Amino acid sequence: MNETQKLLLVLLISIEIAFTQSVYLNLLLILISIIILIISKSSIKSFVRLILVCILPTIGSFTSFYFFGTGEAVQRIHFASVMTTRVVAYVFMGAAFMANMILYKLLRSLEQNVKMSATFVYGILGALNFIPKIIKAIRTIRAVGLMRGEVLYFWSPKLYFKAITQALVWSNNLAMAMTSHGFEEGERRSYHEQFPTKLSGWIIILVIMLFIQYCLFVAKLW
Amino acid sequence: MEQVEISSRSKSKWSLREVILMALIGIAFGVIYFIMDPVYTALDAVLVPLGLHQYTIAITIGPWMMAAPLSSYLLRRVGAGLIGELLGATGEALLGGYWGVATLISGFIQGIGSELGFTLTGYKNWKTGLILSTFTGTVMTFVWSLFHDGYLQFGFGMLFGLFIVRWISIAFFAGVLVYWIVNLLEKSKLLKMEQ
Numbered sequence: 239m240n241e242t243q244k245l246l247l248v249l250l251i252s253i254e255i256a257f258t259q260s261v262y263l264n265l266l267l268i269l270i271s272i273i274i275l276i277i278s279k280s281s282i283k284s285f286v287r288l289i290l291v292c293i294l295p296t297i298g299s300f301t302s303f304y305f306f307g308t309g310e311a312v313q314r315i316h317f318a319s320v321m322t323t324r325v326v327a328y329v330f331m332g333a334a335f336m337a338n339m340i341l342y343k344l345l346r347s348l349e350q351n352v353k354m355s356a357t358f359v360y361g362i363l364g365a366l367n368f369i370p371k372i373i374k375a376i377r378t379i380r381a382v383g384l385m386r387g388e389v390l391y392f393w394s395p396k397l398y399f400k401a402i403t404q405a406l407v408w409s410n411n412l413a414m415a416m417t418s419h420g421f422e423e424g425e426r427r428s429y430h431e432q433f434p435t436k437l438s439g440w441i442i443i444l445v446i447m448l449f450i451q452y453c454l455f456v457a458k459l460w
Numbered sequence: 461m462e463q464v465e466i467s468s469r470s471k472s473k474w475s476l477r478e479v480i481l482m483a484l485i486g487i488a489f490g491v492i493y494f495i496m497d498p499v500y501t502a503l504d505a506v507l508v509p510l511g512l513h514q515y516t517i518a519i520t521i522g523p524w525m526m527a528a529p530l531s532s533y534l535l536r537r538v539g540a541g542l543i544g545e546l547l548g549a550t551g552e553a554l555l556g557g558y559w560g561v562a563t564l565i566s567g568f569i570q571g572i573g574s575e576l577g578f579t580l581t582g583y584k585n586w587k588t589g590l591i592l593s594t595f596t597g598t599v600m601t602f603v604w605s606l607f608h609d610g611y612l613q614f615g616f617g618m619l620f621g622l623f624i625v626r627w628i629s630i631a632f633f634a635g636v637l638v639y640w641i642v643n644l645l646e647k648s649k650l651l652k653m654e655q
Contacts (some may be wrong), residue, residue: 249564252565256565268607298513301509301510301511305510308613308614309613320610331561357474357479358474361479362479369554372488372491375488376488392492392493392495392499392631395640395641396644398488398641399648401462401485401492402487403645404487404488409481410479411477412477413476421476
């Protein structure tokens with residue numbers, strides 16, 4: 239499977255489970271995601287982090303649908319369980335996808351497979367390399383504020399203003415740098431590395447999606 | 461500091477600089493939301509035992525919706541909200557990691573919702589568009605939540621409360637705060653804005 243197909247599969251499954259209600263299917267998806275994570279050698283630390291992230295939303299989903307849902311107690315328990323497992327399924331599927339995806343390959347395969355514009359592909363790639371600098375910049379902005387006795391909260395317009403100002407300068411510089419290195423907007427590009435979609439990938443997507451439809455509509459899993 | 465011309469001559473095409481700008485802003489907003497995280501967790505810890513977890517989501521949805529109206533309001537172009545929010549969501553997804561793909565889907569819904577507000581004014585009056593976008597954004601994300609977050613199971617009272625709280629959050633962050641931020645940018649004369 240190439241990266242575009244992986245993304246497509248995760249998107250399809252995510253949308254499907256948003257509209258259907260099956261606890262067992264969600265549990266199955268979680269299990270498969272965990273197996274993928276183990277195969278791709280995720281660290282214990284990242285597992286602990288994922289579980290910690292899930293705790294509040296899962297308990298929260300369960301209590302709110304159990305207390306405030308409509309219908310009989312049995313129905314409420316079923317729906318509360320659906321929502322609880324759905325949250326966990328989203329988190330673990332997302333993690334499994336991220337663990338097996340190489341970002342530049344995903345962006346480039348999107349450029350080649352779905353004709354995403356090169357301006358977006360390379361613009362996003364360029365911006366992503368700024369993540370550590372942005373984290374540092376926001377820390378600096380807040381520290382500078384503190385030195386003046388001003389606490390910048392997440393609702394302070396000034397914090398956003400300063401961050402955007404920084405982004406304006408950087409985006410200008412980066413775009414200039416890319417242009418001076420020969421990047422031309424709207425020009426046809428040739429590809430050194432090809433990322434074609436594979437037939438086997440399409441078959442895997444088809445089989446998985448058919449299996450999910452079977453679970454939901456034929457076997458009608460609880 | 462030198463002035464940066466924000467709106468390029470082309471009205472429909474995104475320039476490289478604008479793509480980078482919106483992606484950077486998306487990432488920066490993502491970093492800022494992490495400041496919000498302890499607040500979110502503390503609030504959620506109180507509301508979860510009461511079965512009101514959905515209210516935590518409704519209260520804190522506003523900040524996630526800021527990229528779209530900001531993008532529309534800054535770039536003043538058809539589709540800027542949707543694409544801006546998608547770029548923002550990409551930045552956020554890669555920063556946060558685990559919500560990954562789910563962030564892209566909600567980014568798409570939020571982007572369309574916010575964009576609709578500007579569409580309703582025919583892309584002529586951007587201020588009215590901003591006000592309308594808080595409403596269309598709320599409706600759109602609420603309809604998505606009816607299915608995705610299972611809101612259909614709730615009674616009318618709970619739904620009404622959730623809608624109002626969500627609207628207040630979006631109106632403040634994706635409306636008032638965005639307006640203030642753009643005002644600051646205009647005053648700073650960093651941008652050559654087209655009036």
